[in-house]
Amino acid sequence: MANLKRTREDILKSVIDTVHRQGLTATGLSELFQVSGASSGSFYNYFRSKHELGHALIDYEWAQLQTNILEPATTQSPDPIAQLFWILDRLEAKQLQDPKCGGCLLGNLVVDLAEQDPAFRNHLIQVFSKWEGAIAQILRQAKPQLQPNTNPDCLAEQLIAAIEGAMLMGKLHRDAARLQRGFATARQSITNALRSSNATSAQASAPQI
Structure with missing residues (x-):
């Protein structure tokens, strides 16, 4: 279940390994939501895109x-x-x-x-x-x-x-x-x-x- 209280730094820390391994271009938003544990609303609260x-x-x-x-x-x-x-x-x-x-x-x-x-x-x-x-x-x-x-x-x-x-x-x-x-x-x-x-x-x- 997505954690609605994830902070901006939490999200960055949690997605960085995935982006490092496969690149940002190849990583879809749904995967970013999943690996960060953030809801789409929480994610977009910190990053508009x-x-x-x-x-x-x-x-x-x-x-x-x-x-x-x-x-x-x-x-x-x-x-x-x-x-x-x-x-x-x-x-x-x-x-x-x-x-x-x-x-x-x-x-x-x-x-x-x-x-x-x-x-x-x-x-x-x-x-x-x-x-x-x-x-x-x-x-x-x-x-x-x-x-x-x-x-x-x-x-x-x-x-x-x-x-x-x-x-x-x-x-x-x-x-x-x-x-x-x-x-x-x-x-x-x-x-x-x-x-x-x-x-x-x-x-x-x-x-x-």
Whole structure:
């Protein structure tokens, strides 16, 4: 029986796994009502359409990424390079918990929604720009450890592309080893940008795959 007292966050939490697994486009409203446990009236009280739900899921996932990955990274070590490796470790571990390597929800939504509506494309561009900006900010803090010609914004762009590519290929092949190789490539991009003395230290502390 539908729970008429479901909150907005309850609904987002309850539908996110289904949308992650099969996409928003392929998920009908009746299925969303079912998995959320919300009546249609309760659902529409928070989301006027599936389109509006899609935007809410983008914001929700970005907030989760900030709360669970980006913000905690700053408390793990005063070393910004160590913070970047911690972020990669956490993202990789999250994917490895899923036996099917479900990929990044935000990346999946790019494939699912970006061609449907310019509003989705623009929203996802904004979120990925914030993500790249957060990584670039950490790299700017690491400037003394980086080679002089390293551009933090360009390296952040490369890292996000490597991370998303690793998760997308892991999802496609359902292969943990492939996922791990992709994350190893992202780690190597950081190591390659370091001055030689810092690179030796980073290689010594990097996880072995």
